[in-house]
Amino acid sequence: MSTRAAPVRFVALGDSLTEGVGDRVDGRWRGWAALLAEGLRADAAETAFTNLAESGAQSREVAERQLPAALALEPRLASVVVGVNDTLRHTFDIGLLAARLDRVCAQLTAAGAVLLTACLPDPGLMLGLPAPLARPLARRQRSVNAVVHALSARYDSVHLHLDAPAWTADRALWSADRLHPGERGHRAIAAAYHRLLRDRGLAEGPPPSPEPRQPPPGRADAALWLATAGTAWVLRRCHDLLPQLLLLAAAELRHTATGTGARLDARAERALSTALAAAGPSQ
Template sequence: MQTNPTYSSLVALGDSFTEGMSDLLPDGSYRGWADLLAARMAARTPGFRYANLAVRGKLIQQIVDEQVDVAAAMRPDVITLVGGLNDALRPTCDMVRVRDLLTEAVEKLAPSCERLVLMRSPGREGPFMERFRPRMEELFTCVDELSRRHDALVVDLYGAPSLGDPRIWDVDRLHLSAEGHRRVAEAVWQGLGHDPEDTEWRTPMPVTPPPGWGARRVADARFTRQYLLPWIGRRLTGRSSGDGRAPKRPELQPYEGGTA
């Protein structure tokens, strides 16, 4: 791979992970790893352009229907695609269909860009995620196969010890914190062939004393009430947190960093 390549444009596709939840900015908007990556790339390339088509809650069928053709038509230098995990976290999931749709997306995107980036998404530790782990790993096997077939870059976040740490995740336990997004941006930056800005992004955070029993129970109750039950409700009724929401950067336009 070329060292410190120059790319003039980036289009990011996906769901809440790529939209940037929960990297919250003071104005109430979300930044996230894709914005951080775009800012780094823009600092190296005058006239750099960036679009972010990701919308929270999107399933792989919606990503294919609403984002893939739009991104392919833009013909950017770099496309990032992360999708399918929302499907895998549903109570029922047809993983054959998920794999077929992901394959369709990659087959359309790979010829339309210089570099297609896929990911093995991070998975936090804890009992809630364990029941879904076989589906996640089946999805990642498909990602690996598609990368070999289409010469795509795979950024392995799932295998990074640092991103399994619950402290890297927001209180909703589903989205990365600002520090988590920073580490993902670093991982993609290095994967694209750039010199590291943080050689230790995979390194776990320093060990700290765990919270006491009472604090854990309070946190669990808050998580269940504010996040888990509404999340389950949306899954059972077929609703999504992204219903009616437009992408934050739907056009491939000049980008100099800052908020999206």
């Protein structure tokens, strides 16, 4: 009788970063989660990997659509990496985000999954936006990261600080759009998670190679992105993010001119404290 162990189930939830945008192989996105899955067991066939992440997904889509699908798969590992898209919407609400992510983490943990989480870079910094536009986004992303960091401690997740300068300052890790990792970046994320999982006895196979197989994007690639996908990205946001972002920028300028900028930080801190308190222990 065969004693072969059942495959380890790894399910990835999140947005375009986990979907694999920036790491295209054979006409499809691959990404860090797929690279990581290959090294969870000595024999890659012993890993059952499902990627539920969707480009543009916010915490609401993760909680309402991806979570039920993930629970049905009974995963041993589940990555929950999301939040940047929430900061890029006029509907941003740190309280709702905290409650949704807490519910996702609580239910996956209760189902027996070990969580993978990450703090994410500030999109304003990555895009090099002017200060009045960048500061509101930075304030939002700091709040999201604080929530994710608190939840990672609560649920003992395998956690990466992708907002650290070692990640954000290394341009070789990022694709032409400046928002998603390139192949080298996806490989680096997969390797970092692999090290942490190996320390917990949860990764037995070889780590992914750090060296990309595709050439890194150059200036021509960046120009092409700005002329095609980048323009489409801006147009999509014009009906959602941009009007409110301009209002936020105007508020930044007013408070800067009157020396009361600290009030905006204090308001964000109060909202964050309320959100963390309301999320409470597992729900």
